[in-house]
Amino acid sequence: MKLFRRPALIVIDVQRGFADPDYWGPRNNAGCESNIARLLAFWRLNAWPVVFVRHDSTNRQSPLAVGTPGNEFKDVITGEPDLLVSKSVNSSFHGSPDLHDWLRGEAIGQVVICGITTNHCCETTARVAGNLGYDTSFVIDATHTFDRPAPDGSMFSADTIAAMTAANLDGEFATVVSTEDVVGR
Numbered sequence: 735m736k737l738f739r740r741p742a743l744i745v746i747d748v749q750r751g752f753a754d755p756d757y758w759g760p761r762n763n764a765g766c767e768s769n770i771a772r773l774l775a776f777w778r779l780n781a782w783p784v785v786f787v788r789h790d791s792t793n794r795q796s797p798l799a800v801g802t803p804g805n806e807f808k809d810v811i812t813g814e815p816d817l818l819v820s821k822s823v824n825s826s827f828h829g830s831p832d833l834h835d836w837l838r839g840e841a842i843g844q845v846v847i848c849g850i851t852t853n854h855c856c857e858t859t860a861r862v863a864g865n866l867g868y869d870t871s872f873v874i875d876a877t878h879t880f881d882r883p884a885p886d887g888s889m890f891s892a893d894t895i896a897a898m899t900a901a902n903l904d905g906e907f908a909t910v911v912s913t914e915d916v917v918g919r
Contacts, residue, residue: 735871735909735911735915735916737844737846737916738843738844738869740782740783740840740841740842740844741782741783741842741844741845741846741871742782742783742784742785742816742837742840742842742844742845742846743773743774743777743782743783743784743785743845743846743848744785744787744826744833744845744846744847744848744849744859745770745773745774745784745785745786745787745811745815745848745849746787746826746847746848746849746850746855746856746859747787747788747789747798747849747850747851747855747856748767748770748786748807748808748810748811748849748850749788749789749798749804749805749806749807749808749850750803750804750805750806750807750808751796751797751798751799751802751803751804751805752797752798752804752808752850752851753808754797754804757797758797758880759880759881759882760880760881760891760892761878761879761880761881761892762878762879762880762891762892762893762895762896763875763877763878763879763892763896765875766850766875766876766877766878767808767810768810769848769873769875769876769913770810770811770848770849770876771810772876772913772917773846773848773873773876773913773916773917774810774811774812774813776916776917778813783816783817783840783842784813784815784816785815785816785817785818785819785826785833785836786807786811786815786817786818786819787818787819787820787821787826787829787833787849787855787859788805788807788818788819788820788821789805789821789822789855790805790820790821790822791805791822792822816840817831817833817836819831819833821855824854824855824858824859825855825858825859825861825862826855826859826862827859827862827863827866828862834866837868843867843868843869844868844869844870844871845863845868845869845870845871846870846871846873846916847859847860847863847870847871847872847873847877847908848873848876848877849876849877850877850878850879851877851878851879851880852874852877852878852879852892852895852896852899853879853882853895853896853898853899854879856872856877856899857872857899857902857903860872860903860907860908861903861907863907863908864903864906864907864908865907870907870908870909871908871909871910871911871916872900872903872904872908872909872910872911873911873912873913873915873916874896874899874900874910874911874912875912875913876913877896877899878892878896879892879895879896879899880892881895882895
């Protein structure tokens with residue numbers, strides 16, 4: 735993977751509220767958080783821009799509701815970001831402050847995406863980034879998701895969902911990479 739002069743790392747929704755298996759169900763990729771920590775350390779070593787995104791749910795019953803412990807970042811999210819985006823929808827490009835405006839103002843043309851969940855906010859952000867013309871990398875092993883029911887009641891495993899996200903994104907909206915592809919180059 736070729737990294738541009740100043741790629742931005744976008745770390746999405748790595749919040750304590752996602753640690754509740756009773757609410758979300760089984761998850762995949764136990765190494766997600768450690769891979770995010772590796773990416774953050776690599777970005778800071780290179781003094782590249784880091785964006786933290788926080789989902790501020792407007793649903794008071796959500797584990798991610800504003801003002802609850804679940805809305806806080808997990809311990810792996812350390813240091814100050816160059817930009818903190820607050821959102822209440824899936825795309826990090828539809829939050830405040832405006833991510834697209836900030837990236838353009840910083841002359842950043844490449845984004846690297848990681849976080850929670852693979853198939854919701856991370857995938858949606860990657861799709862929008864690709865549509866806006868960013869060179870977008872999606873670090874699949876620095877994301878995780880949860881088992882999900884289909885409309886017919888059957889269940890999709892988190893691993894299957896993550897594999898489908900990778901298939902949906904790669905070559906169309908983003909380049910799907912691993913943490914090692916990024917930090918071990």
